[in-house]
Amino acid sequence: MNRAIIQALLSHWLRHRLQLVTLLIGIALATGLWSAVQAINAEARASYQRASDQLALGLFDELRDSSGPISIERYVVLRRAGWQVAAVLDGPMRVVGNTVQVMGVDMVAYPPLPAVTQIEQSETPPDPAAMLTAPGRLIAAPELVPILQGQDGLPPVLSSNALPPDLILTDIGVAETLLDKPGQISRLIVLPTQPRGVPLLSDIAPELELVKATDQLDTSQLTDSFHLNLTAFGLLSFAVGLFIVHGTVGLAFAQRRAMIRTLRALGVSMRRLVWIVTIELAVLALIGGVLGLVLGFLLAGVLLPDVAATLRGLYGAPVDGQLSLQPQWILAGLAMALGGTLLASGHALVRLSRMPLLSGAGLQAWRGSGKGQRSSGFVGTALIAGGLVIGFVFEGLVAGFAMVGGILTGAALVLPYLLSLALSVFQSRSQGPVAQWIWADMRAQLPGLSLALMALLLALAANIGVGTMVSSFRLTFVGWLDQRLTSELYVTATDNQQGLQVAQWLKPQVDAVLPIRSVELSHETGPLFLYGIVDHQTYRDHWPLITSSNGVWDQVLAGEAVLINEQLARRSTLWPGDNVTLSPGHILPIAGVYSDYGNPTGQAIVSMSQLDQIAPGADTRRFGIRIAPERATEMAQALRDQFGLPRQSVVQQAAMKAQSLAIFDKTFVVTSALNVLTLGVAGFAILTSLLTLWTQRLPQIAPVWALGLTRAQLARLELLRSVLLAALTATLALPLGMVLAWALLAVINVQAFGWRLPMFLFPADWAYLFLLTLLAAFVAAALPALRLLRLPPADLLRVFANER
């Protein structure tokens, strides 16, 4: 008997192939977008994990010297006092146009590193003598190995996939040669086990500073915001996809009512029917889920390189551009598909199980009533209020997202009530029977369409909000680039000596040579880069100060005050008037705060003489050169020729700006891609909802048709209805999008990146989006309208003959 029931149920899908396709697409879209985001997140996280395992970021306390490198003698003093520390020397190295990070660790003293363990357990473990003595060995990720092997003068390379793609791990003895930093140590890792009676650090090495593991700038902490962002988008897409599933399943059930009634009349128990239908849905969910996983994998593969570029550009977090297929990802994706489908179909299933045996195949019973509107309106209002309270009472990124989530969900729930209110206002103002009927009919249709309209509202609000955020950011960023990159040329000499020669050679030929000298210090909030500047009008005219005290430049250049970047200001709540400790004994008042986008770390600016006091021996290799713009290209070439500098050592401002903007645009490629996809999915949801409603339309349209409206008129009204509802929703989405944009700019950005951005409004973009929405609604309604137009009058007449 089951066979017969299944055949009967499946015959529905055979007759409604488009519906089947829609359902599968809905499930696949929901699963696909969600899984893509998950895959990207998992891959990025795995990359950080690899990186932080190697760097021991956040695992161990560290000792640092804020004035520069630590000497081997200092290390031995600590060791001979009992301190169990391991020396690490880090630094960047250029290899074939790429910058890779070299991490040289004292492999004799360092705790076991995953990459070293992996290599030891390989089939051909290297001889320890080869690892520790000249020329040594380099360990690198498999993709980096061929690049390094092609280089002359480098030690032999071993491959380990436990390393991030831009890191070379080696013994400190090899690293000091590679980085040309003999006898230098960047930091000392404090090993977990210390003996009894170790003397105080202040007694044996007062210049060293203990940086607690928890204080270190953790890549995963920084990037959490980015992942949260992606996850939120993934969930939004999933929810929107489920609207489609809900719509399609509702339609299929509505259309199968007659068949189900027949089956019941033939003696099939409701229990059995519900079971079979549930299994049918589960099978469909799995098929859709598999399609979704394929889609998700492809999508993640396309988006991942951009995400990797973003994370590298924005946070310096090393992420592999390669995607690997993980079994748990497949299982989670299928579970989401299954769970989501059953959730979206739950309503329909419950209704099916409660359907009285002899009830007519009427559609009123199937449709949602308007009663719920008011209560969902209340819940929505409560959610909005709750979100606002969380956002204003609690600090932090999660609170920010909770606020945005509350407002968005609440607004979606309030939407049907607001729409109904708007429609009744229109209805009361309209004159003539047709107009009145149109408004009344729209209100009557609202419950069936409200889910799709909620999806549309969310997609539009997200689009407006994120779009406003990105565009505001871009506008600010471009302005900031103009202020920040004022020199026409930037040159980097190979060493300090050449730096001096370059400066001397340039002086008579250009308007100004501005040295760019910096040193890495450590601050309680993480690494702090201290820059020294000379007195020049360029800074006074252009430097992008957010807030400053009177005579800011005079104070700073007199060595009496310091400028800090916004990230540092917000992280440690230091503002003009406060004091900042740059290093022990060097405490300066803050004269101003400047914006510093795209930089994850804290930064401060002092006069050149202050820099020399705090960190004597900072490199003098980089210079900004002020010159008439038309002479820049010629001067760049002259510099390269004169000093034999490689191409990338002399950079023109224009190229630098273009590069920065390219990085910026890449950063938000993923965001805009997800944005467009979400909107597309929402449009699709409207289509499925309208198709669902279509079956319910005939009994309502037939009397109007009988009263004299032509099918063409009715079809036009059909289109108008869809477009009008979409227009109303879009109008409501605009303020919601503004609120979202504000939350992103003023709350989430501050928490995630450490900078607050001014909000700019882009009415042209909104108009474009509005038109796009209307178009989507029009297209979605076109199919039902076309059907109506082509409906044989006999069908409409039959409505009156039918018992319903």
Place this chain on the structure above:
Amino acid sequence: MNVKACLCVLLILLPPALRAQGYADLGGPAEGYAIPQSGYQFEFPRDHGPHPEFRIEWWYLTANLTGEDRRDYGIQWTLFRSALKPTETEGWQSPQLWLGHAAVTTPETHYFAERLSRGGIGQAGVSAEPFEAWIDEWSMRGPDPSALTLTASGPEFAYNLSLNAQGPIVFHGDAGYSVKSADGQASYYYSQPFYTVEGVLQLPDGDVKVTGQGWLDREWSSQPLAEDQSGWDWFSLSFDDGDKLMAFRLRGGRGDFTAATWITPDGTASPLPDGSATFIPLDTERVAGRDVPVHWRVTLPDRDLDVEVSAITPNAWMATRFEYWEGPVKVTGSHTGRGYLEMTGY
């Protein structure tokens, strides 16, 4: 000491599969390294210092102590040198690796710690005059090895002891040329077994003042074990009548190789050839997942010696990068006294 807990720190970095070949890789070939020769003329203080051209070397001190609480304690202080290449270089590139082991054994508990360093930067090393052997904050120092201050510490213990030699340096084997197998593998080996010791042990339950006797072994070689030898049982015993005995058994696939030195109170050393001493395990104890013979019968018919040697603390296991048993023992039978036992390869 004899083929003391060797080291080849190589194996710190090597996979276990490679370690199967001889205990701690002591059975490997000695290419490029100097080889001990019979008839070597020791010269002091030079030979108290390191010999980087040899592959392995150690400064190995053990002491049997009695606390003011009348309980038995033992301490170990060892510095191993292992050369990756038979040269020395300044800086991180030094191929000389140094490994420190320190332990305090109470009647109930065995505390130990381990340190690892490379040469070339001053973190660890040995200077002959004035004498100092050190790794990190651990050190054994004095004007020369006849008067030493000894310090070491770990997470749970620390000690600070002073040692004074009451007798001369003693050479093992043929005037310090100590043969280790029938194939002729050998090492240079001398001892200072006549220390009196006093000082303080810092333990988790508080400080304990101790006095007792100490024994320093100096040995260096490039390949002290034959390829088939898998481990050894080594005894340094001080009898109540003033005589002392160093005796060891190397366990090999082709049979055991034994050697011993009888030392009289005035420091006269008599080497005893392979086969003169017998070693019979009487009882084993389950330690660190293996059966370790902590109770022995040792006989030396030439000297009318027939004694039972039993561990004071059976769980004196050194769970270090290479693992072994090292702890104080009590001697009963034809002679009474105390000493130290080391067992490797179990």
